[in-house]
Amino acid sequence: MHALPLPETFDRKAVAQFAQTLMDHRGGDAVLDASAVTRMGVPAVELLVAARKQWLVDGHSLRISDASAAFLSTLDDIGVSLDLLHAEAPA
Amino acid sequence: MDEFREMFFVECDELLEGLANGLRTMEAPNFEKETVHAVFRAVHSIKGGAAAFGLTTLVTFAHRFETLLDLIRSDRMDTPPPIIALLHRSSDCLSDLVAAARLATEADQSRVDALLAELDALIDDDDGPADTSFEFTPITLDFNAAPAMAPAAGLQVQMKPTFDLYRSGNDPLALLAALRKLGETTVTLRTDGVPALADWSIERPQLGWDIRIAGAVTEADIRSVFEFVDDCCTLSISAIADEPATETFLPLEVAVPGPAAAEPQPADVAAAPAAAPAVNRPAPPLAEPAQGATIRVGLERVDRLMNMIGELVIKEAMLSQVIQTAGLHESPDVVAGLDSIRQLAGDIQESVMAIRAQPLKLVFQRMHRILREAADATGKPVRLVTIGEQTEVDKTMIERLIDPLTHMIRNSVDHGLEDAVTRQRRGKPQEGTITLSAAHRSGRVQIEISDDGGGINRPKVRQIAEDRGLIAPGSNLSPSEIDQLLFLPGFSSKDEVSALSGRGVGLDVVRREIMALGGRVMIDSVEGKGTTFAIALPLTLAVLEGMLIQLGDQTMVLPITAVQETLQPDQSMLHGVGQGSQLLANRGELIPIIDLCQTFGLDEPESEGGVLIVVESDSRKRAAFRVDGIFDQRQVVIKSLEQNYGRVPGVSAATILGDGKIALIIDPEEIILSLSNDHGRHMAAMASNG
Numbered sequence: 001m002h003a004l005p006l007p008e009t010f011d012r013k014a015v016a017q018f019a020q021t022l023m024d025h026r027g028g029d030a031v032l033d034a035s036a037v038t039r040m041g042v043p044a045v046e047l048l049v050a051a052r053k054q055w056l057v058d059g060h061s062l063r064i065s066d067a068s069a070a071f072l073s074t075l076d077d078i079g080v081s082l083d084l085l086h087a088e089a090p091a
Numbered sequence: 092m093d094e095f096r097e098m099f100f101v102e103c104d105e106l107l108e109g110l111a112n113g114l115r116t117m118e119a120p121n122f123e124k125e126t127v128h129a130v131f132r133a134v135h136s137i138k139g140g141a142a143a144f145g146l147t148t149l150v151t152f153a154h155r156f157e158t159l160l161d162l163i164r165s166d167r168m169d170t171p172p173p174i175i176a177l178l179h180r181s182s183d184c185l186s187d188l189v190a191a192a193r194l195a196t197e198a199d200q201s202r203v204d205a206l207l208a209e210l211d212a213l214i215d216d217d218d219g220p221a222d223t224s225f226e227f228t229p230i231t232l233d234f235n236a237a238p239a240m241a242p243a244a245g246l247q248v249q250m251k252p253t254f255d256l257y258r259s260g261n262d263p264l265a266l267l268a269a270l271r272k273l274g275e276t277t278v279t280l281r282t283d284g285v286p287a288l289a290d291w292s293i294e295r296p297q298l299g300w301d302i303r304i305a306g307a308v309t310e311a312d313i314r315s316v317f318e319f320v321d322d323c324c325t326l327s328i329s330a331i332a333d334e335p336a337t338e339t340f341l342p343l344e345v346a347v348p349g350p351a352a353a354e355p356q357p358a359d360v361a362a363a364p365a366a367a368p369a370v371n372r373p374a375p376p377l378a379e380p381a382q383g384a385t386i387r388v389g390l391e392r393v394d395r396l397m398n399m400i401g402e403l404v405i406k407e408a409m410l411s412q413v414i415q416t417a418g419l420h421e422s423p424d425v426v427a428g429l430d431s432i433r434q435l436a437g438d439i440q441e442s443v444m445a446i447r448a449q450p451l452k453l454v455f456q457r458m459h460r461i462l463r464e465a466a467d468a469t470g471k472p473v474r475l476v477t478i479g480e481q482t483e484v485d486k487t488m489i490e491r492l493i494d495p496l497t498h499m500i501r502n503s504v505d506h507g508l509e510d511a512v513t514r515q516r517r518g519k520p521q522e523g524t525i526t527l528s529a530a531h532r533s534g535r536v537q538i539e540i541s542d543d544g545g546g547i548n549r550p551k552v553r554q555i556a557e558d559r560g561l562i563a564p565g566s567n568l569s570p571s572e573i574d575q576l577l578f579l580p581g582f583s584s585k586d587e588v589s590a591l592s593g594r595g596v597g598l599d600v601v602r603r604e605i606m607a608l609g610g611r612v613m614i615d616s617v618e619g620k621g622t623t624f625a626i627a628l629p630l631t632l633a634v635l636e637g638m639l640i641q642l643g644d645q646t647m648v649l650p651i652t653a654v655q656e657t658l659q660p661d662q663s664m665l666h667g668v669g670q671g672s673q674l675l676a677n678r679g680e681l682i683p684i685i686d687l688c689q690t691f692g693l694d695e696p697e698s699e700g701g702v703l704i705v706v707e708s709d710s711r712k713r714a715a716f717r718v719d720g721i722f723d724q725r726q727v728v729i730k731s732l733e734q735n736y737g738r739v740p741g742v743s744a745a746t747i748l749g750d751g752k753i754a755l756i757i758d759p760e761e762i763i764l765s766l767s768n769d770h771g772r773h774m775a776a777m778a779s780n781g
Contacts, residue, residue, distance in 0.1 A: 019288065019293065026478070041262050042264060042298060043296065047291070049282045050288040051288045074264070078280055078300075080280040
């Protein structure tokens with residue numbers, strides 16, 4: 001499965017653009033590659049939460065792979081763990 | 092009293108929208124329990140309001156409906172598809188009853204009775220709603236009423252930023268970091284309000300935090316952190332002993348099973364929140380978001396404001412003209428003053444447009460019901476996927492889109508999708524999918540209705556067109572030109588089409604309605620894969636950004652959204668073809684040149700000079716318009732030509748210029764479409780003329 005790379009600077013501007021990218025990839029399982037993220041704001045996390053819910057509703061899986069240190073650090077600061085941004089498709 | 096009654100019905104609209112949304116969410120296998128609660132609350136609120144106004148039919152139905160929902164929320168009833176279908180039908184019926192009560196008309200009682208019988212069959216009559224007071228009494232947070240905090244075990248902060256916080260360049264991360272400096276903190280993210288992506292908008296942030304700060308921290312310490320952003324977020328501070336009862340947090344500390352072993356989780360209750368307090372604790376002041384003060388304003392007042400702004404734009408243009416004539420246009424003070432007025436007028440116009448803008452969700456939501464009814468009528472299993480529901484368009488357009496979209500959805504179910512048996516034979520899922528999407532694209536709103544059916548049967552379409560004398564037998568038509576034949580008046584007829592979509596209304600009427608909104612309808616169909624109808628609409632019906640062009644002694648306006656580039660070509664870029672036709676060689680592409688003077692029957696200039704404007708239509712076709720000159724770009728107020736004069740081919744509307752003269756607004760799509768003399772294409776162009 002092709003992994004969608006998350007923006008390096010995942011700020012408010014990038015969130016608006018990436019939301020559309022995510023919408024374009026609805027309807028199937030998806031992997032988000034977080035390896036390049038060097039900076040991330042709260043709106044980006046909210047987008048990922050919304051995406052998780054969408055994938056759950058759609059019945060597909062959504063996973064985040066290769067999370068960078070900056071990505072994980074931001075999640076830690078915000079108070080959410082990586083696992084809780086994952087959606088698993090129904091068996 | 093009438094005012095309160097009307098307010099109740101307006102609230103009903105919102106509750107019914109929430110109800111329909113919730114029921115659709117419940118179609119998914121792993122919907123959250125909170126969804127059922129929300130659905131229950133919506134029905135219960137409608138019932139409560141209806142009782143206050145003595146609307147007994149509405150109360151009776153809502154009561155039975157909520158009783159069934161109560162069984163579901165208390166896990167005494169599952170929600171297999173037949174139950175979900177019944178809930179949808181009950182929601183539709185409730186909506187009809189609200190509409191009937193609003194208009195003081197009679198509802199279809201036989202339908203109500205039939206549904207009540209279905210509901211009663213499922214409900215034990217002794218089981219009323221268990222607790223109708225439930226948890227929906229709104230509690231408003233009052234900062235001033237917050238008790239003096241003893242710092243004993245520490246304090247708990249609930250914080251939810253509004254979009255203003257982000258817009259002002261702040262980030263909650265900085266606030267969280269500042270709070271961490273006050274003592275040992277436990278940060279828990281609240282995601283309960285975050286909708287699924289399709290309904291999500293960055294401008295309506297929903298994340299919130301529950302932050303516990305241990306130790307001798309004071310309320311004043313905490314407030315100092317929020318000193319400069321206290322109007323950009325909702326804030327609640329309480330002693331830790333008063334921590335809130337909540338079931339919907341995503342606690343950081345919770346150990347969750349690895350994804351491979353994890354059960355599919357409801358979106359918000361992703362894990363049993365070990366850190367979350369017991370549910371039966373006394374509820375503290377809830378940090379519900381202050382949604383911002385709102386007022387309801389009559390549409391006619393907004394319309395009047397919009398009209399006045401239209402006049403302001405015209406007056407500004409006139410003033411600009413006068414200044415030019417008086418030779419003051421080079422005075423820096425005058426130029427600066429005029430620019431300020433222009434900027435202000437633009438800002439006011441945008442602000443009013445924002446007031447009038449409404450999400451397409453209001454239309455899309457109705458389509459779920461249309462689809463259900465169409466699926467029932469045809470016996471075809473269909474699901475509707477909606478994308479981009481939050482895309483906003485002018486309110487006028489919202490109302491006028493309902494009929495065309497209704498027809499197109501019915502058309503897609505009836506004619507687009509194959510029946511279940513055929514689909515199975517073709518290796519497709521038995522359930523067809525219709526996707527309704529919306530997005531802003533290049534200054535326009537694009538709405539698409541796609542089906543995954545068999546695609547347009549072009550030989551059949553061609554045959555029908557020939558049989559009805561719409562095209563000459565054996566006409567040389569491309570696939571897209573054949574598709575355009577569907578829009579010809581008289582293509583569909585009552586004796587041919589089904590009772591569902593063929594109610595004497597053809598796609599020609601749909602196209603005419605869309606064109607009346609300044610829009611276009613395009614078709615893209617792939618055999619065996621399906622058909623997409625795309626509607627491109629302007630953002631507003633009031634003004635457009637236009638390029639003022641000279642054609643002979645006439646000034647006309649070309650919508651800027653269609654313009655790709657302007658150029659004064661070398662002779663080497665021009666190539667003659669056929670009789671008097673020319674092509675422009677530009678960036679490796681050959682583009683047909685259309686002389687607009689010729690198109691509009693104006694005197695052509697003696698020289699071959701002029702300027703070429705490369706335009707692209709909504710259907711991605713390009714042409715280069717030859718004009719005598721370009722002399723300005725500005726916003727113009729759209730005035731309907733059809734209402735005031737009549738239909739002019741190649742012209743979509745008119746405007747009033749600064750000198751008081753009328754200028755026609757060119758319709759590039761129509762001109763490009765009528766480029767060919769081919770009969771079929773000409774007919775299609777005529778169809779687009781309405």
